[in-house]
Amino acid sequence: ETGVTQSPTHLIKTRGQQVTLRCSSQSGHNTVSWYQQALGQGPQFIFQYYREEENGRGNFPPRFSGLQFPNYSSELNVNALELDDSALYLCASSRGTSGFSDTQYFGPGTRLTVL
Amino acid sequence: QKEVEQNSGPLSVPEGAIASLNCTYSDRGSQSFFWYRQYSGKSPELIMSIYSNGDKEDGRFTAQLNKASQYVSLLIRDSQPSDSATYLCAVNSFGQNFVFGPGTRLSVLP
Numbered sequence: 001e002t003g004v005t006q007s008p009t010h011l012i013k014t015r016g017q018q019v020t021l022r023c024s025s026q027s028g029h030n031t032v033s034w035y036q037q038a039l040g041q042g043p044q045f046i047f048q049y050y051r052e053e054e055n056g057r058g059n060f061p062p063r064f065s066g067l068q069f070p071n072y073s074s075e076l077n078v079n080a081l082e083l084d085d086s087a088l089y090l091c092a093s094s095r096g097t098s099g100f101s102d103t104q105y106f107g108p109g110t111r112l113t114v115l
Numbered sequence: 116q117k118e119v120e121q122n123s124g125p126l127s128v129p130e131g132a133i134a135s136l137n138c139t140y141s142d143r144g145s146q147s148f149f150w151y152r153q154y155s156g157k158s159p160e161l162i163m164s165i166y167s168n169g170d171k172e173d174g175r176f177t178a179q180l181n182k183a184s185q186y187v188s189l190l191i192r193d194s195q196p197s198d199s200a201t202y203l204c205a206v207n208s209f210g211q212n213f214v215f216g217p218g219t220r221l222s223v224l225p
Contacts, residue, residue, distance in 0.1 A: 042215035056212045090158055100209045106158040
C-alpha cells in the first residue's frame with residue numbers, strides 16, 4: 001500500500017456531463033500528478049500540482065482542470081465529458097520542488113466510463 | 116516530444132527463466148529512471164529506481180542503465196507466474212514531468 005487514496009473507485013457518466021475525481025497524497029508528499037491511462041497504453045500525463053500551484057501540464061484540453069488543497073490532496077475535474085475520456089485515472093504523489101519531483105507512488109485509480 | 120519506447124510484447128518466458136525487459140528514451144537530459152509493475156485492472160506499483168550508469172540489484176530484480184545509449188533495462192531472475200504483468204518504464208528530468216512508456220506485457224508460463 002502506498003498511502004495514496006483515490007475516490008471514487010468506479011464512475012459511470014454520460015457524454016456532456018462533468019466529473020470530479022479526488023486524491024489524497026501520501027504523508028510527507030507535497031506534489032500530486034494526474035495521469036490518464038487508456039486500455040493497453042501507458043499513463044499519459046495530465047498535469048501536476050506542487051504546493052497548490054499547477055506545475056506542468058500535458059497535452060490535454062482546458063476542460064481538464066485541477067486543484068490542490070493546503071493538505072496537498074487534489075481534485076481532477078473534467079467538463080463536457082466525451083466518450084474518449086473513458087479510462088483509468090491515476091493520481092501519483094511524490095516529494096518535489098518547483099522543478100523536480102521525486103519517485104511517484106500511485107493510488108488505486110478511478111475507472112471512468114463515459115456512455 | 117520526449118518519448119519512451121518499449122516493446123509491447125507479450126514477452127513469454129518459462130517459470131524459473133530470466134525475463135529481460137528493455138526501454139529506450141529520447142531525452143538525453145533524463146536523470147531518473149523507474150520501473151513499475153502493473154497487474155491487469157490495478158494501478159502501477161514501483162519496482163525500482165535507478166539514477167546512475169550501471170546495475171542496481173534488488174532481490175530478483177536488476178535494473179541496468181546506459182545513459183550514453185539512452186537505454187534502461189530490467190532483468191527478472193527466477194521468473195514466477197506471479198510476475199506476469201505489464202512493466203512500465205518511466206523517465207524523469209529536472210523541469211520536466213514523468214514520461215511513461217507504453218509498457219511490456221510479460222507472461223511467465225508455469
